[in-house]
Amino acid sequence: MAVRWSFQPILLCLLCIVPWLFSLSCPSRHIPSSAGHPSVIIIGAGMSGIMAAKTLSEHGIDDFLILDATDRIGGRMHQTTFAGYTIEMGANWVEGVGGEEENPIWTLAKKYNLRVSYSDFDNMSSNTYxxxxxxxxxxxxxxxxxLADASFNYTNELSNSLNAHGEEDISILTAQRIFGVVPSTPLxxxxxxxxxxxxxxxxxxxTSLKNAQPTPTFVYYGDDEYFVADKRGYVHILHELAKGFLKHNNDSIMDSRLKLKKVVTNIISLGVLKSTLIKYTPDLPYWxxxxFYQFDMTIYTKVFLKFSQKFWPTGPGSEFFLYADGKRGYYPFWQHLENVYPGSNILFVTVTDDESRRxxxxxxxxxxTEIMEVLRKMFGExxxxxxxxxxxxxxxNSFHGGSYINWPIGVSEAxxxxxxxxxxxxxxxxxxTSAQFNGYVHGAYLSGIATAETLIDCIKYGKCDEITSDELPGTSKILPRNGNLTSGNCTGSCCVDVQQERETLRQSYVGAIDALQAALAAKCRAS
Known part of the structure; x- marks a missing residue:
C-alpha cells in the first residue's frame, strides 16, 4: 500500500491521521461535509481513530473519512464467539480502577453497563503448581x-530516585540485580x-525501569482491574461512542464516512509501520x-480451551493459577471462566513474547498437545x-503485527x-504515542483526543506543527540509503549528507503546503 502525501491531513492511528488542510484562512467555525473532498482522512477505526473522529465532530469538523482494512471497528478490541460464549481475543481488562482520579474507560464501562468481573490476583500463592x-x-x-514483593517495591523506589536525580535509565533486570535477587528457579x-x-x-x-515503574496507569487511576465478559464485547463502548456522531440504525453504523474493508488494504498499526507493507512517497525521514524501530511491538496471547467438564478448582480465590516450568514463560498463567460464565468449562492460558511467536x-x-501435557501433570492423566x-x-496478523507496545530500555520520552x-x-x-499510558485502552482513547485537538488547532486556527528543514528532531549527521547504516564521515554512495536530505524533504513538504494553500484559497473564494 503506497501512501502519498496528500493535501489532506491524514491521521495514522497506530494508526495515523491525515488532514486535507482546508484553508487556514477560512474563518468558518463549521466545515461542511463533502464526501468527495474530506478535510481529514483517518486510517484505522480502533479506539484512537474513533475518538479522533468524535473529537473533530464535536468541534464542527464533520467532513472526515474513516478507513479500516477490516470489516469492523475496534482494532485490537476484538471479541469472538467460542464454544457458545463471547470471549475477547485482544483487550480484556479495564485496568486502573479505584484511585482518586477515574479512568475514562471505567467511566464509559459504567455508563454503557459493560458486564465486568473484579480480578482478584491475591491468592496465586495458594494456586501454584x-x-x-x-x-x-x-x-x-x-x-x-x-521476596518478589520486596524486589518489586525496591525497583519502584529506585525508579523514582533515578527520575528525581536525572540518572540514566536501566532495565528492570538491572534493578533486580542491584536489589540482589534475580529469579532463577522455576517458581x-x-x-x-x-x-x-x-x-x-x-x-x-x-523493559525500561524509569518509564515502566511505577506503572502510571495504577498510580493515576488505582490498582484494581476488571475482566470484561459481555456478550456485546468490550468493543460495545466503542460502538456507543461512534453512534454519538455517526449515522446508525439500531446497533449498525450506516454512515458513509466510515469505510470498512472496501477502501484500504492495510490498517496502520505500529507493527505494520515497522514492516514493509506500507510505502510512503516521499519516504519518511530517517528520524x-x-x-518506529526503537519501540517493541509485543505479543500477548490468550489460548482458549473448551472441555466437556471442569476438573480444576473453582470457588473463591481459585480463578487464577500458575504453572512453574523450568522453561520461563512456558504456559505459565491460567484462568478459568467459571466466575463470569458458570458452566462454560472454559480455561485459557496466557503466554507472551517468544512463546507467543513459537x-x-x-x-x-x-x-x-503441549497444553494437555501440562494440564495432566497438574490434574491427572x-x-x-x-x-x-x-x-x-x-x-x-498483517493488519496489526502484534498486541501493544512496551517501553524498552534506551527509549526516552522525547x-x-x-x-x-x-x-x-x-x-x-x-x-x-502515549508516553504515560502506552499499551492500554485508555492510552488509545486519550491519544485520539489529543491528536484531534492538535489537528483542530491547525485546521481552524492555523496553529500547525510544521517540521522545517532545520527542525527535524533526533536526526543524525549521516542518513542511510539502500538499507546500509553507517556511522562517522561517509563519502560513499550508501550515504548522503543530512543537509541534502533535509533540503529534499523540505521541498517535498513546501510543495505540498503551497498546493494546499492554493486549493484552500480557491475553496474560500468559491464559498
Missing part, C-alpha cells in the same frame, strides 16, 4: 512471593512472569523511521482432552514525542 504438577503448599510459596521465574511479563508482555531484561507458528493441534481450542495470532510528531499533513496517534 511446580514443574511435575504438584500443588505447592502456601508455606513454601509465600516466602517467594514476599521464582513464574512469579517474575506474573509481576512483569503478564503486564508488559516482555521480560524485565528489555521517524528510527523512532505458538503462532505451529499448528493448533501441536499447541493443544484421566482428565478429558479439550474439545475446542482458539489461538489468536496477533503477530501474524522518542514518544518523535513518534507522534506530524510529517507535513501526516499525523500519528494511538496507544503507542
Amino acid at each position: 511446580n514443574e511435575d504438577g504438584t500443588l505447592l503448599p502456601l508455606s513454601f510459596t509465600e516466602p517467594h512471593f514476599d 521464582d521465574m513464574v512469579i517474575d512472569f506474573v509481576y512483569y511479563d503478564f503486564e508488559n508482555a516482555e521480560p524485565p531484561r528489555v 521517524k523511521i528510527k523512532t 505458538i503462532e507458528q505451529q499448528p493448533d493441534h501441536v499447541t493443544k 484421566r482428565i478429558p482432552d479439550a474439545s475446542e481450542i482458539l489461538v489468536p495470532r496477533w503477530w501474524k 522518542d514518544f514525542d518523535r513518534m507522534k510528531a506530524p510529517i507535513g499533513p501526516l499525523y500519528f496517534t494511538g496507544e503507542h
Whole structure:
C-alpha cells in the first residue's frame, strides 16, 4: 500500500491521521461535509481513530473519512464467539480502577453497563503448581512471593530516585540485580512472569525501569482491574461512542464516512509501520523511521480451551493459577471462566513474547498437545482432552503485527514525542504515542483526543506543527540509503549528507503546503 502525501491531513492511528488542510484562512467555525473532498482522512477505526473522529465532530469538523482494512471497528478490541460464549481475543481488562482520579474507560464501562468481573490476583500463592504438577503448599510459596514483593517495591523506589536525580535509565533486570535477587528457579521465574511479563508482555531484561515503574496507569487511576465478559464485547463502548456522531440504525453504523474493508488494504498499526507493507512517497525521514524501530511491538496471547467438564478448582480465590516450568514463560498463567460464565468449562492460558511467536507458528493441534501435557501433570492423566481450542495470532496478523507496545530500555520520552510528531499533513496517534499510558485502552482513547485537538488547532486556527528543514528532531549527521547504516564521515554512495536530505524533504513538504494553500484559497473564494 503506497501512501502519498496528500493535501489532506491524514491521521495514522497506530494508526495515523491525515488532514486535507482546508484553508487556514477560512474563518468558518463549521466545515461542511463533502464526501468527495474530506478535510481529514483517518486510517484505522480502533479506539484512537474513533475518538479522533468524535473529537473533530464535536468541534464542527464533520467532513472526515474513516478507513479500516477490516470489516469492523475496534482494532485490537476484538471479541469472538467460542464454544457458545463471547470471549475477547485482544483487550480484556479495564485496568486502573479505584484511585482518586477515574479512568475514562471505567467511566464509559459504567455508563454503557459493560458486564465486568473484579480480578482478584491475591491468592496465586495458594494456586501454584511446580514443574511435575504438584500443588505447592502456601508455606513454601509465600516466602517467594514476599521476596518478589520486596524486589518489586525496591525497583519502584529506585525508579523514582533515578527520575528525581536525572540518572540514566536501566532495565528492570538491572534493578533486580542491584536489589540482589534475580529469579532463577522455576517458581521464582513464574512469579517474575506474573509481576512483569503478564503486564508488559516482555521480560524485565528489555523493559525500561524509569518509564515502566511505577506503572502510571495504577498510580493515576488505582490498582484494581476488571475482566470484561459481555456478550456485546468490550468493543460495545466503542460502538456507543461512534453512534454519538455517526449515522446508525439500531446497533449498525450506516454512515458513509466510515469505510470498512472496501477502501484500504492495510490498517496502520505500529507493527505494520515497522514492516514493509506500507510505502510512503516521499519516504519518511530517517528520524521517524528510527523512532518506529526503537519501540517493541509485543505479543500477548490468550489460548482458549473448551472441555466437556471442569476438573480444576473453582470457588473463591481459585480463578487464577500458575504453572512453574523450568522453561520461563512456558504456559505459565491460567484462568478459568467459571466466575463470569458458570458452566462454560472454559480455561485459557496466557503466554507472551517468544512463546507467543513459537505458538503462532505451529499448528493448533501441536499447541493443544503441549497444553494437555501440562494440564495432566497438574490434574491427572484421566482428565478429558479439550474439545475446542482458539489461538489468536496477533503477530501474524498483517493488519496489526502484534498486541501493544512496551517501553524498552534506551527509549526516552522525547522518542514518544518523535513518534507522534506530524510529517507535513501526516499525523500519528494511538496507544503507542502515549508516553504515560502506552499499551492500554485508555492510552488509545486519550491519544485520539489529543491528536484531534492538535489537528483542530491547525485546521481552524492555523496553529500547525510544521517540521522545517532545520527542525527535524533526533536526526543524525549521516542518513542511510539502500538499507546500509553507517556511522562517522561517509563519502560513499550508501550515504548522503543530512543537509541534502533535509533540503529534499523540505521541498517535498513546501510543495505540498503551497498546493494546499492554493486549493484552500480557491475553496474560500468559491464559498
